Amino acid sequence: MIDRPQGFEPTSGTAVWAPRASLVEVVLEGTRLPMHRTERRGWWGLDRPLGPGTRYAFSVDGGPPLPDPRGLAHPDGVHGPSAVVDPALFTRRPDWAGKDVRGGVGYELHVGTFTDGGTFDSAVERLAHLAELGVDYVEVMPVAPFPGERGWGYDGVGLYGVHRAYGGPEAFVRFIDAAHAVGIGVVLDVVHNHLGPEGNYLSQFGPYFTPRHHTPWGDGLNLDDEDCEEVRAFLLGAARLWLVDYRLDGLRLDAVHALVDDSPRHFLAELADAVAGWEAEAGRPLRLIAESDLNRSEMVSPTGSVPGARGMDAQWADDVHHALHSFLTGETQGYYVDFGSAEVLEKALTRVFVHDGGFSTFRGKDWGAPLDPGSDLYDGHSFVTFLQNHDQVGNRATGDRISRTVAPGAQAAGAALYLLSAFAPMVFMGEEWAASTPFPYFSHLGPELGPKVTEGRRREFADVGWADETPDPQSAETFRSAVLLWDERDEAAHARMLSWYRELIAIRHARPDVLDPSLGSTQVQVLDDDTLVMRRGQVTVAVTRASSAVEVDLGAATEVLASWDDPRELAPGRFLLPGPGALIAHRPTA
Structure with a gap:
C-alpha cells in the first residue's frame, strides 16, 4: 500500500509536497490559508477539512494559485483551481469481482x-x-x-x-x-x-x-x-x-x-x-x-x-x-x-x-x-x-x-x-x-x-x-x-x-486451440508471395492478398468455420480461395 502522508486522501486537497518551499498556502476563492510542515519531509498539510465540491489551489512562496498535482477534479481547466471530490464516489458502488483482461479481446x-x-x-x-x-x-x-x-x-x-x-x-x-x-x-x-x-x-x-x-x-x-x-x-x-x-x-x-x-x-x-x-x-x-x-x-x-x-x-x-x-x-x-x-x-x-x-x-x-x-x-x-x-x-x-x-x-x-x-x-x-x-x-x-x-x-x-x-x-x-x-x-x-x-x-472464444497462448502453438506456411496459412492446433487460417483466386490445400476432413468469400472446394480439403480474402477451417486430429 502506498504510504500516504498522515491525514491525506487523494480527494481532500489538504496536503501537498513542496520540499524546497518556505511557505505554502491553500487558496480558497481569494483567501489564503497557511499550511504547516508535516512529519514527512517536504510535505505540507492543512488541519481543517475541505468539503466536497470546494475549489482550491496551492500557492508556493507567495506565488500565484496553482492546481493540485494530485487533484482529482479540474472543473475550470488545467490552469484553474482543483475541486474536492466526495470520497463516497468510490465507496457507494456495485460489487465487482474483477476480470482478468490478460489475453482477452x-x-x-x-x-x-x-x-x-x-x-x-x-x-x-x-x-x-x-x-x-x-x-x-x-x-x-x-x-x-x-x-x-x-x-x-x-x-x-x-x-x-x-x-x-x-x-x-x-x-x-x-x-x-x-x-x-x-x-x-x-x-x-x-x-x-x-x-x-x-x-x-x-x-x-x-x-x-x-x-x-x-x-x-x-x-x-x-x-x-x-x-x-x-x-x-x-x-x-x-x-x-x-x-x-x-x-x-x-x-x-x-x-x-x-x-x-x-x-x-x-x-x-x-x-x-x-x-x-x-x-x-x-x-x-x-x-x-x-x-x-x-x-x-x-x-x-x-x-x-x-x-x-x-x-x-x-x-x-x-x-x-x-x-x-x-x-x-x-x-x-x-x-x-x-x-x-x-x-x-x-x-x-x-x-x-x-x-x-x-x-x-x-x-x-x-x-x-x-x-x-x-x-x-x-x-x-x-x-x-x-x-x-x-x-x-x-x-x-x-x-x-x-x-x-x-x-x-x-x-x-x-x-x-x-x-x-x-x-x-x-x-x-x-x-x-x-x-x-x-x-x-x-x-x-x-x-x-x-x-x-x-x-x-x-x-x-x-x-x-x-x-x-x-x-x-x-x-x-x-x-x-x-x-x-x-x-x-x-x-x-x-x-x-x-x-x-x-x-x-x-471463434476465438469458442476454440481452445485459438486461445492457447503458447508461442510454439503457431505454425505459418508461406505458399507464395501473396498467400500464407497459419495453423493453431486444429484451426487453420488461410489468407491471401492476391487480387485473384488462389488454390490452398488444408488437408482432408476439413470443416469450413468461416470465409470472407465462399471458396470453391476442388477436392477434400483443397479450396480455390477468392482473393483478397480469408478462410478459417477446422481439421480434427486423425
Whole structure:
C-alpha cells in the first residue's frame, strides 16, 4: 500500500509536497490559508477539512494559485483551481469481482470521438454493441486533464484527474461500473513518461523532473535523482488510485522506454511489485500493459526472474502490426522499410519481434533481442497485437484507416490473422465495421503553442509530399471528422465487416486451440508471395492478398468455420480461395 502522508486522501486537497518551499498556502476563492510542515519531509498539510465540491489551489512562496498535482477534479481547466471530490464516489458502488483482461479481446476507444456526445455517459450507451461484438475489455485513451476541450490526451498534466469535457471523475466511475455490469473490463491508458507543455506546474512544487535525462519531451521524470523517492511515490499513487479506488482492471503505460531510470531497481519493476500487492488487497486481477519500443522479452518477464526484468503482464507488439499493415497495403516507407513480405509476416506471427537483434534500417542500427518461444516467463498473451490503433492511424498525415487503402477482403484477411493468433488482440474503435471516419491527430492548445503544433505537423509530412493534405490539428473540424458515425453500421458493406469481426471473435472464444497462448502453438506456411496459412492446433487460417483466386490445400476432413468469400472446394480439403480474402477451417486430429 502506498504510504500516504498522515491525514491525506487523494480527494481532500489538504496536503501537498513542496520540499524546497518556505511557505505554502491553500487558496480558497481569494483567501489564503497557511499550511504547516508535516512529519514527512517536504510535505505540507492543512488541519481543517475541505468539503466536497470546494475549489482550491496551492500557492508556493507567495506565488500565484496553482492546481493540485494530485487533484482529482479540474472543473475550470488545467490552469484553474482543483475541486474536492466526495470520497463516497468510490465507496457507494456495485460489487465487482474483477476480470482478468490478460489475453482477452481488447477494444481501444477515444472518449471524445467514440460517440457524438463525446462523454463517458454517452459512451455507456454503446456498451451493448461492444458486448455483442465479444469484447472482453475496453482500453480508454488517456483521460488526464489536458488543455482545451479536445485532444488525444497524451499532453495531459493532471495525472490524478479526469478531463472535464468527458464528465469528470463522477462520469468515469459511472462508465466503469456500467462496463462491469455487462462483463466488460476497463483498462486506462496512462502517460507517466512526460507531461504536456501547457498547464504543467509540477516544477513549481518540487524536483519532479531532472536534467540528467533527456526525452523527446524535454527533461525526464525524476526517477533516480535527488528527491526521486517522492516522485516515484507520486506515480505509484496515481496507479493505485486508478486500480484500487476507481476499480480499473488494468493500466496501459505509454512509451515506457522513455522512463529513463538508472537506479538499482527500475521504476517499472517497483510498480509491478506494488500492483501485485494491491491485487491481493483488492482480491481481483490487476494488469499492466506496456508500450515499449525496445523489442526485449525482459519487459514481460516477472520481476527478479532475469536481469533487467520489468514485470509487465503484456506489451504492445508493433512489429506484428507493421508486418500485417505492410503486407496488406504494400507500404514500405518510413518505419515499414523492413516489412512487407509474406516471410516477414510469418516471422512476426511466430516470433513477435521482426527486429530481434538484427539490423533495423529505419533506426540505422541493430535492434532488439530474440524471444524464446518455449520460455515459461512469457507467452503469446504477453503481446497485444492489432491491425489498427490510435498511433498507427492517427500518425498518418490524414488519419486514414486501412479500409481506405485496401479492399475489404484484405482487411478481413488481416483481421483473421491477428484475432486468431496466439497473441492478445485489440480492435481499434470503428475498425469492426470499417468505419469511414478518419482518426487524425487533433489538439486544442492555446494561442502560443497551437500554431507551432500545426506548423510542426505539416513539416513532419513535407518529406513525403503530404504537407498539403495534413489537416490542421487545431481545427474543430479535424476533431469532428473523427467522430464515429454509428448509423453506417447498418449499411451493407459496413454490416458485412461487422458480421465478420463478430464471427472471428466468436471463434476465438469458442476454440481452445485459438486461445492457447503458447508461442510454439503457431505454425505459418508461406505458399507464395501473396498467400500464407497459419495453423493453431486444429484451426487453420488461410489468407491471401492476391487480387485473384488462389488454390490452398488444408488437408482432408476439413470443416469450413468461416470465409470472407465462399471458396470453391476442388477436392477434400483443397479450396480455390477468392482473393483478397480469408478462410478459417477446422481439421480434427486423425
